[in-house]
Amino acid sequence: MRRFLFPRLARTLPAAWGILSVIFLLSRALSSAPEGLTNIQGASIGGHAATPDQIRAAERLLRKRRGLDLPLFYITPAATATKQALAWRWHWHGTHNQYHTWLYSLLHGDLGRSFRDEQSVSMVVLRALASTLPLTCSAFVGIVIVSYWLTLLLARHRWLRPAVLAGLTVLHALPLFVVAFFLLLLLANPDVLALFPAYGLNRPESDTSWGEQLISSAYYLVLPLLSLVLVSLPSLVVQVDSALQHELKANYSLTARAKGLPERLVIRRHALRNALLPAISYVADLLPALVAGAIVVELIFAMPGMGRLLAEAAASRDFPVLLGAISVIVLARLLAQIVADWLQVWANPRIEAQA
Amino acid sequence: MKQPRPTELWAWWLAVAWLALVVLVALCADFLPLSYPAATPDLYAITQPPFAGPHWLGTDPLGRDVLAGLIFGARTACLVSAPAGLAAAVIGTILGSAAGYWGNQRLKLPAGLAFLLVGLLLFWGCFTGPGPWFLSWLVVVGLALVAAARLMRLSERVAPQPLPLDTIVLSLLALLTSVPQLVLALAIAAVWPPSLSTLVAVLTFTYWPVTAQLVRADMRRIRQLPYMEAARAIGLPTWQIMGRHAFPLLWKTIRVTLPLSLATLIGLETTVSFLGVGLPLETASWGRTLATARLDFTAWWLIVFPACAILLTTLALRQLPFYPFGKSS
Numbered sequence: 257m258r259r260f261l262f263p264r265l266a267r268t269l270p271a272a273w274g275i276l277s278v279i280f281l282l283s284r285a286l287s288s289a290p291e292g293l294t295n296i297q298g299a300s301i302g303g304h305a306a307t308p309d310q311i312r313a314a315e316r317l318l319r320k321r322r323g324l325d326l327p328l329f330y331i332t333p334a335a336t337a338t339k340q341a342l343a344w345r346w347h348w349h350g351t352h353n354q355y356h357t358w359l360y361s362l363l364h365g366d367l368g369r370s371f372r373d374e375q376s377v378s379m380v381v382l383r384a385l386a387s388t389l390p391l392t393c394s395a396f397v398g399i400v401i402v403s404y405w406l407t408l409l410l411a412r413h414r415w416l417r418p419a420v421l422a423g424l425t426v427l428h429a430l431p432l433f434v435v436a437f438f439l440l441l442l443l444a445n446p447d448v449l450a451l452f453p454a455y456g457l458n459r460p461e462s463d464t465s466w467g468e469q470l471i472s473s474a475y476y477l478v479l480p481l482l483s484l485v486l487v488s489l490p491s492l493v494v495q496v497d498s499a500l501q502h503e504l505k506a507n508y509s510l511t512a513r514a515k516g517l518p519e520r521l522v523i524r525r526h527a528l529r530n531a532l533l534p535a536i537s538y539v540a541d542l543l544p545a546l547v548a549g550a551i552v553v554e555l556i557f558a559m560p561g562m563g564r565l566l567a568e569a570a571a572s573r574d575f576p577v578l579l580g581a582i583s584v585i586v587l588a589r590l591l592a593q594i595v596a597d598w599l600q601v602w603a604n605p606r607i608e609a610q611a
Numbered sequence: 612m613k614q615p616r617p618t619e620l621w622a623w624w625l626a627v628a629w630l631a632l633v634v635l636v637a638l639c640a641d642f643l644p645l646s647y648p649a650a651t652p653d654l655y656a657i658t659q660p661p662f663a664g665p666h667w668l669g670t671d672p673l674g675r676d677v678l679a680g681l682i683f684g685a686r687t688a689c690l691v692s693a694p695a696g697l698a699a700a701v702i703g704t705i706l707g708s709a710a711g712y713w714g715n716q717r718l719k720l721p722a723g724l725a726f727l728l729v730g731l732l733l734f735w736g737c738f739t740g741p742g743p744w745f746l747s748w749l750v751v752v753g754l755a756l757v758a759a760a761r762l763m764r765l766s767e768r769v770a771p772q773p774l775p776l777d778t779i780v781l782s783l784l785a786l787l788t789s790v791p792q793l794v795l796a797l798a799i800a801a802v803w804p805p806s807l808s809t810l811v812a813v814l815t816f817t818y819w820p821v822t823a824q825l826v827r828a829d830m831r832r833i834r835q836l837p838y839m840e841a842a843r844a845i846g847l848p849t850w851q852i853m854g855r856h857a858f859p860l861l862w863k864t865i866r867v868t869l870p871l872s873l874a875t876l877i878g879l880e881t882t883v884s885f886l887g888v889g890l891p892l893e894t895a896s897w898g899r900t901l902a903t904a905r906l907d908f909t910a911w912w913l914i915v916f917p918a919c920a921i922l923l924t925t926l927a928l929r930q931l932p933f934y935p936f937g938k939s940s
Binding site for chain 1: 794802
């Protein structure tokens with residue numbers, strides 16, 4: 257276990273730290289004017305417009321509260337006036353800087369506070385995760401089950417192949433939000449078929465039973481789930497299908513057929529197990545991709561969650577929330593990669609023998 | 612050479628014709644005789660259904676003409692995806708082939724170069740660092756003299772150091788692929804003020820790892836081939852080996868991936884504009900037109916027409932590598 261885990265952590269953790277640092281430094285270095293000051297400048301409460309001095313004082317207070325008055329990094333260039341001209345010089349600030357403070361609190365599990373409403377980012381992210389995880393997890397399970405079933409169907413009934421593969425190609429060419437819109441247009445439209453609600457989540461009422469609540473919230477989740485499944489399906493099915501076709505032509509499949517096994521068993525017991533090996537790494541990439549897909553789906557169907565949090569934080573330049581959400585996604589990706597590596601070694605012990 | 616099947620021919624020519632139409636429309640969007648100008652709201656015809664003049668494809672809830680929006684959206688799609696795709700292909704090819712060709716051990720830098728770099732860095736650091744500058748100036752001059760004296764002998768004694776190029780490129784790739792592309796594009800686009808060139812830069816930055824990974828793997832395979840060994844054995848210069856002997860083989864991979872990456876980039880661009888990040892508000896885009904459908908779901912023309920434009924362009928770009936005649940197939 258130790259020989260397995262540590263090299264992988266040593267490889268992936270620096271990458272995660274690096275990308276988070278890059279996004280942090282970029283966001284802090286390029287956002288000079290803090291958000292929220294425009295409100296102060298425009299505000300004139302009771303006919304009193306703020307004087308420039310008051311605005312400057314308010315800005316200083318806001319910067320101090322957010323920790324933006326500290327220098328950005330350990331060494332920063334600063335302009336100093338010499339006798340001839342203005343010159344750039346490097347200054348050493350020690351550990352009293354924004355980057356160090358951020359990294360220190362990140363390692364202690366503190367993600368900071370939102371620029372917009374001063375809420376704790378960890379709380380905001382946890383709340384968003386609680387409403388996103390049911391969606392992404394059920395989408396994940398749905399994708400795996402449907403693609404397994406569809407691949408078997410394609411292998412058994414060969415006459416279906418051209419039509420289904422063409423449909424998958426068309427589906428693969430569409431971005432997620434277009435698919436979601438088409439679903440809305442067809443299934444939540446009073447002019448065509450008003451089967452499902454167009455947006456929102458079920459609000460739980462206290463007097464209904466637990467089972468009814470589950471059913472009604474599932475009813476609201478159908479369209480978002482369907483769009484996520486439809487978009488992720490083509491690449492997985494096409495990949496597993498081509499691997500399966502390759503395995504079915506291999507000699508051991510011929511042997512299995514020759515000894516009189518029915519085609520059903522040849523596919524399931526012999527060919528499919530080998531065909532699933534390359535799909536493992538793809539499935540591991542699916543979970544972070546689903547979180548990214550949730551950005552679009554949650555925005556279209558007006559649901560609270562991780563993706564909506566990301567999109568709104570990006571649109572309103574709320575950098576602590578943006579960074580917090582990205583850290584969670586990076587963490588999910590890291591875990592998924594390690595689990596995928598472990599699964600691959602478990603499914604195919606030859607890999608470890610080579611390494 | 613095998614004879615191409617008629618359906619392949621048809622599909623390929625259809626794809627080329629559609630792409631030519633998109634590019635042509637994008638080029639002369641300003642001169643086309645539109646029945647209604649773009650980006651000017653017609654407040655008498657809000658959310659008007661299509662197939663009636665002057666708005667032949669209808670209007671959105673803000674009264675803007677859908678046909679004009681699609682035509683100028685084609686220009687945006689071309690202006691964003693083509694430069695981003697080309698730049699990503701160039702960066703990916705250069706870094707990927709360098710990493711694949713030299714690996715970790717084979718690019719040897721003479722030690723003198725490293726000393727020179729360190730000396731220059733020290734020189735620059737003393738000049739811009741804190742402290743009275745004349746003192747550091749003296750220190751630098753002294754250091755430079757010592758370094759110059761040492762350089763002659765050190766570079767003879769110390770063996771050339773290999774540059775771990777492969778590790779550097781691989782860690783860059785790991786860095787950029789540790790976040791999903793859409794999330795990375797969203798985060799970086801949020802930092803910069805929205806503009807067309809920013810979006811191109813962001814998409815290039817997030818997309819070059821895809822090409823780099825493919826080219827690196829391909830270069831590692833090509834490097835082992837006997838004719839490359841022969842080229843090295845007769846002592847050809849490296850640029851000639853790379854450019855004249857390895858690149859024609861690499862070009863096969865790049866030629867196939869370029870249209871596919873353009874298709875992906877068009878999808879990314881429309882998604883990012885749909886989310887309202889990256890492009891300035893007044894720029895027309897297929898994603899923007901689709902986003903207006905959120906105001907009114909029953910307006911099917913706001914969904915169907917831009918979606919068809921995206922679908923046909925993506926399918927055409929995917930059909931493009933299946934070149935049905937000539938030596939490639």
